[in-house]
Amino acid sequence: MESLAEKALFDTVFGRLETSAKTMACSQKAAPGLALECNECEIKGLSVCDSLEPEEFELLEQIGRTLAFPAKATLFEQGRDAPFVSNITSGALRLSKLLPDGRRQVVGFALPGDFLGLALDPTHMFTADALTPVKVCQFSRLGFSDLLDKKPRLMRAMLNMAAHELTLAQDQMVVLGRRTAEEKIASFLIGMRNRYARIHGASVHVPLPMTRLDIGDYLGLTVETVSRMMTRMAREKVIVIVPDGVRLLDVPRLEQLAEM
Amino acid sequence: MESLAEKALFDTVFGRLETSAKTMACSQKAAPGLALECNECEIKGLSVCDSLEPEEFELLEQIGRTLAFPAKATLFEQGRDAPFVSNITSGALRLSKLLPDGRRQVVGFALPGDFLGLALDPTHMFTADALTPVKVCQFSRLGFSDLLDKKPRLMRAMLNMAAHELTLAQDQMVVLGRRTAEEKIASFLIGMRNRYARIHGASVHVPLPMTRLDIGDYLGLTVETVSRMMTRMAREKVIVIVPDGVRLLDVPRLEQLAEM
DNA sequence: GCTTGTCGTTGACGAGGATCAAAAACTTTG
DNA sequence: CAAAGTTTTTGATCCTCGTCAACGACAAGC
Numbered sequence: 001m002e003s004l005a006e007k008a009l010f011d012t013v014f015g016r017l018e019t020s021a022k023t024m025a026c027s028q029k030a031a032p033g034l035a036l037e038c039n040e041c042e043i044k045g046l047s048v049c050d051s052l053e054p055e056e057f058e059l060l061e062q063i064g065r066t067l068a069f070p071a072k073a074t075l076f077e078q079g080r081d082a083p084f085v086s087n088i089t090s091g092a093l094r095l096s097k098l099l100p101d102g103r104r105q106v107v108g109f110a111l112p113g114d115f116l117g118l119a120l121d122p123t124h125m126f127t128a129d130a131l132t133p134v135k136v137c138q139f140s141r142l143g144f145s146d147l148l149d150k151k152p153r154l155m156r157a158m159l160n161m162a163a164h165e166l167t168l169a170q171d172q173m174v175v176l177g178r179r180t181a182e183e184k185i186a187s188f189l190i191g192m193r194n195r196y197a198r199i200h201g202a203s204v205h206v207p208l209p210m211t212r213l214d215i216g217d218y219l220g221l222t223v224e225t226v227s228r229m230m231t232r233m234a235r236e237k238v239i240v241i242v243p244d245g246v247r248l249l250d251v252p253r254l255e256q257l258a259e260m
Numbered sequence: 261m262e263s264l265a266e267k268a269l270f271d272t273v274f275g276r277l278e279t280s281a282k283t284m285a286c287s288q289k290a291a292p293g294l295a296l297e298c299n300e301c302e303i304k305g306l307s308v309c310d311s312l313e314p315e316e317f318e319l320l321e322q323i324g325r326t327l328a329f330p331a332k333a334t335l336f337e338q339g340r341d342a343p344f345v346s347n348i349t350s351g352a353l354r355l356s357k358l359l360p361d362g363r364r365q366v367v368g369f370a371l372p373g374d375f376l377g378l379a380l381d382p383t384h385m386f387t388a389d390a391l392t393p394v395k396v397c398q399f400s401r402l403g404f405s406d407l408l409d410k411k412p413r414l415m416r417a418m419l420n421m422a423a424h425e426l427t428l429a430q431d432q433m434v435v436l437g438r439r440t441a442e443e444k445i446a447s448f449l450i451g452m453r454n455r456y457a458r459i460h461g462a463s464v465h466v467p468l469p470m471t472r473l474d475i476g477d478y479l480g481l482t483v484e485t486v487s488r489m490m491t492r493m494a495r496e497k498v499i500v501i502v503p504d505g506v507r508l509l510d511v512p513r514l515e516q517l518a519e520m
Numbered sequence: 521g522c523t524t525g526t527c528g529t530t531g532a533c534g535a536g537g538a539t540c541a542a543a544a545a546c547t548t549t550g
Numbered sequence: 551c552a553a554a555g556t557t558t559t560t561g562a563t564c565c566t567c568g569t570c571a572a573c574g575a576c577a578a579g580c
Contacts, residue, residue: 097434100519105434119423125430148416155415156408162422163379169429170385174357174365176436177480181537212558220437225537227559243546259360441567472528482568487529 041137046113046198047087051157059151063143068135075116075128075136082124084138085117091134092209096217097126106218108168109192109210112199118162120145131209171260176220184219185229186257189239189246207245301397306373306458307347311417319411323403328395335376335388335396342384344398345377351394352469356477357386366478368428369452369470372459378422380405391469431520436480444479445489446517449499449506467505 038061044050049060066089069075076082078097093110107126110116116128120141148155175187193206208215216226230246233239238254240247248254298321304310309320326349329335336342338357353370367386370376376388380401408415435447453466468475476486490506493499498514500507508514 097430097520099434099438103438105438107430107433119427120419121423121427125427148419149412152409152412152415155412155419159380159408159415159419159422162419162426163381166422166426166429167379167381167385169426169433170357170367173367173429173432173436174359176433177477178359178363178365211556217437222538223558224539224560227557228537231559260357471526483528484530484569485567487527488567491529 038137041089043089043112043199047089047137048115048154048157048161049087051153052151053153056151056154059147060139060154063147064137064139066135067138068133069130071130071132071134073130073134075130075134076124078124078127080124082117082122082141085115085120085141085144086136086138088112088114088116089135089137092131093134094129094131094210094214095126096129104217105220106210106214108172109214109218111195115158115161117141118158118165131214174260181219181221181225181229182233183257184221185215185226185233186254188215188219189248190251190254190258193248204248204251205242205245206248209244298397301349303349303372303459307349307397308375308414308417308421309347311413312411313413316411316414319407320399320414323407324397324399326395327398328393329390331390331392331394333390333394335390335394336384338384338387340384342377342382342401345375345380345401345404346396346398348372348374348376349395349397352391353394354389354391354470354474355386356389364477365480366470366474368432369474369478371455375418375421377401378418378425391474434520441479441481441485441489442493443517444481445475445486445493446514448475448479449508450511450514450518453508464508464511465502465505466508469504 038044038049038057041047041049049057052060067086069091075086075093088110090112093114093116094106095108095110095116096104096106098104109131110128116136119125122141148158175184179187189206192208193203196203196206210218211223212226212230213223215221216223219226221229230239230241234241238248238250240249298304298309298317301307301309309317312320327346329351335346335353336344348370350372353374353376354366355368355370355376356364356366358364369391370388376396379385382401408418435444439447449466452468453463456463456466470478471483472486472490473483475481476483479486481489490499490501494501498508498510500509
């Protein structure tokens with residue numbers, strides 16, 4: 001029962017695309033005459049769009065389109081041209097960098113409200129793979145860039161977002177450089193909980209759409225170490241491992257391990 | 261002789277402040293009626309200022325002032341209010357985060373042309389300490405922020421800088437998470453070489469104004485490991501350790517170790 | 521010139537996490 | 551539902567790097 005309930009919650013969190021989408025590489029959803037349906041956008045309050053005046057909002061609507069990707073789809077690859085920037089409206093993505101010898105570093109997980117292509121780089125600096133079915137709101141990079149120059153408010157929103165990302169990246173540098181395996185797992189779980197809290201409200205249930213390998217590649221650990229640490233935390237009643245995620249039992253203990 | 265030449269080059273690179281500055285916590289240098297002397301600024305072509313029209317440039321001049329700090333001075337501390345943002349014009353800084361238990365992560369080293377306070381956060385997210393005598397061009401954070409809203413070109417420059425910093429931070433995540441001690445040292449040295457190249461042109465001489473401890477805290481290593489690795493690289497004729505820095509002998513080897 | 525403090529180096533030793541191997545649990549496919 | 555592939559878990563062993571300790575080099579101050 002528990003397991004089924006968790007599963008249902010997970011589905012609510014990420015949404016499920018109609019099965020047809022799974023067979024398509026990507027399905028354009030634009031209605032004729034109206035590129036986006038921003039009014040129905042579930043994450044309006046979280047995204048860059050929130051910072052715009054109605055008039056500016058319409059301009060953005062005009063140059064955007066919504067797209068859906070099935071789980072495991074690659075949205076773009078490190079080193080390739082970046083004709084688009086995107087705003088994630090649902091689902092979860094893995095952002096990773098590959099070393100020449102095959103070692104991989106996951107530089108982040110993107111959730112609804114996150115923006116891909118902040119840097120406005122002409123080529124992608126990392127690969128983005130869908131961990132679940134994903135919906136994004138996509139804009140031509142150059143069109144978006146032009147709009148930025150016309151709408152300082154939007155530029156400001158982008159700067160704030162970039163600054164926030166930079167802060168997160170620096171925090172992650174602390175985690176990678178100066179923390180033990182146990183502390184890494186704890187700060188990862190607390191971090192994910194906090195991010196979901198912004199989207200769906202606070203909860204001790206933390207969905208983990210990524211594999212243990214992904215978590216390891218994010219934290220600079222091996223799969224085995226991630227698995228062992230999580231098993232140990234479960235044995236010590238700090239967490240419970242549930243299908244597709246974890247339930248946090250001893251949040252104070254986790255926060256203490258993760259504290260900055 | 262060699263050692264003296266190296267020392268002289270080092271002094272050229274970082275400049276030497278008049279000894280009087282060393283005794284002052286900070287010495288304001290503003291000439292009356294002209295807040296800055298931007299025309300004589302050595303790093304004009306490297307800084308945000310470069311992106312401005314003459315008219316905008318003057319506005320910036322009006323709200324800024326130049327300051328000098330002696331080596332070892334703390335420009336600001338993690339957690340404190342951030343009334344100013346600064347552009348570094350000479351010297352080198354260590355940017356670090358402290359964990360509650362005393363462990364430290366150096367999140368970066370700032371060199372001429374770098375901007376402190378990109379995030380426009382009201383409080384500082386890390387501590388900045390002068391590694392050498394330092395000169396900065398300082399602006400009130402709120403004044404600068406207002407100017408951004410009026411001058412999209414400046415905002416654009418800030419966004420580009422933030423994006424660039426973010427990319428560097430992500431590269432550093434790869435280094436911290438997925439590289440061996442030897443590879444970490446190699447990418448650090450190549451990274452420093454590339455940064456100095458932007459400032460003073462390409463050279464195999466790389467000044468290292470920071471201690472081994474600082475390097476360790478930047479790379480997620482201990483002092484001892486940094487020292488051992490550098491000694492080993494010197495023994496293997498990949499580098500030469502000189503006073504205040506290193507000389508790169510086998511750049512291809514280092515680049516191979518550091519390759520992304 | 522001697523002391524004191526900081527920094528860099530070197531050695532001996534040990535531990536945390538990686539590696540290797542294999543089985544168990546779960547998913548996807550035919 | 552069986553088969554094949556993926557993901558997770560667990561165990562045994564190894565090794566890189568951290569820890570502890572000591573010493574040498576150098577600079578600043580008395």
